Amino acid sequence: MAKHDVEGGSFYAKDYHDPPPAGEELTQWSFYRAVIAEFIATLLFLYITVLTVIGYKSQSDVNAGGDLCGGVGILGIAWAFGGMTFILVYCTAGISGGHINPAVTFGLFLARKVSLIRAIMYMVAQCLGAICGVGLVKAFQKAYYHRYGGGANELSEGYSTGVGLGAEIIGTFVLVYTVFSTTDPKRNARDSYVPVLAPLPIGFAVFMVHLATIPVTGTGINPARSFGAAVIYNKEKAWDDHWIFWVGPFIGAAIAAFYHQFILRAGAAKALGSFRSNPTI
Numbered sequence: 001m002a003k004h005d006v007e008g009g010s011f012y013a014k015d016y017h018d019p020p021p022a023g024e025e026l027t028q029w030s031f032y033r034a035v036i037a038e039f040i041a042t043l044l045f046l047y048i049t050v051l052t053v054i055g056y057k058s059q060s061d062v063n064a065g066g067d068l069c070g071g072v073g074i075l076g077i078a079w080a081f082g083g084m085t086f087i088l089v090y091c092t093a094g095i096s097g098g099h100i101n102p103a104v105t106f107g108l109f110l111a112r113k114v115s116l117i118r119a120i121m122y123m124v125a126q127c128l129g130a131i132c133g134v135g136l137v138k139a140f141q142k143a144y145y146h147r148y149g150g151g152a153n154e155l156s157e158g159y160s161t162g163v164g165l166g167a168e169i170i171g172t173f174v175l176v177y178t179v180f181s182t183t184d185p186k187r188n189a190r191d192s193y194v195p196v197l198a199p200l201p202i203g204f205a206v207f208m209v210h211l212a213t214i215p216v217t218g219t220g221i222n223p224a225r226s227f228g229a230a231v232i233y234n235k236e237k238a239w240d241d242h243w244i245f246w247v248g249p250f251i252g253a254a255i256a257a258f259y260h261q262f263i264l265r266a267g268a269a270k271a272l273g274s275f276r277s278n279p280t281i
Contacts (some may be wrong), residue, residue, distance in 0.1 A: 047136050089203065
């Protein structure tokens with residue numbers, strides 16, 4: 001059989017591997033190692049990013065002797081979230097896949113890239129990690145923590161619930177669509193450099209979304225991030241619109257999974273099928 005026939009045969013195979021049975025996964029140390037990696041990564045993510053948010057607010061508080069133009073600014077906050085995403089995805093991609101976000105896990109579950117038990121355990125680990133990460137921030141910066149809102153996501157004044165929900169849906173769509181695109185197995189096979197660069201566009205996606213939506217919702221796009229901050233801060237305002245930071249990201253992730261798997265991928269498979277049947281096209 002010619003080389004191109006072998007490649008063609010593999011190219012038309014499904015682009016995912018069915019997750020192993022739950023009982024099999026639960027007996028593997030690699031499964032628990034991945035769950036622990038998600039917990040630690042989310043803990044570090046929340047610790048650094050929430051500290052950045054609180055630090056900026058304290059440095060720019062004119063009533064406390066700060067400078068209105070002081071601190072890292074919104075741009076710096078966006079860099080903190082995007083940069084930590086890049087770092088942590090790079091560090092944990094080979095262990096757990098580097099999700100660090102229940103919305104990403106949900107999207108990959110819908111695409112049959114992770115099993116149900118793994119998706120549930122990842123989400124639990126991510127939420128617990130987020131709570132512990134924000135808890136460390138409160139322990140080290142207790143006075144500033146309460147004074148400057150604990151880094152909790154809230155719908156900003158002047159914006160309706162619909163606008164906030166839309167911002168979370170679109171923002172999460174951008175992130176999860178980027179995840180699918182950079183981890184596409186066929187693209188990886190074609191462009192060998194893609195796996196090495198994958199964390200970079202994912203981090204940039206987080207950065208760009210934060211620039212656009214910080215003024216609207218403070219930018220969630222990660223239910224664990226919003227949940228951890230809300231649990232530790234535990235003020236009524238932080239819980240009022242908290243549902244937005246779960247419903248929006250999950251809807252955005254579902255749309256991204258559908259778009260990539262059933263529109264882009266299906267379209268590409270159809271075109272390649274036509275070429276295979278008539279190579280002279």
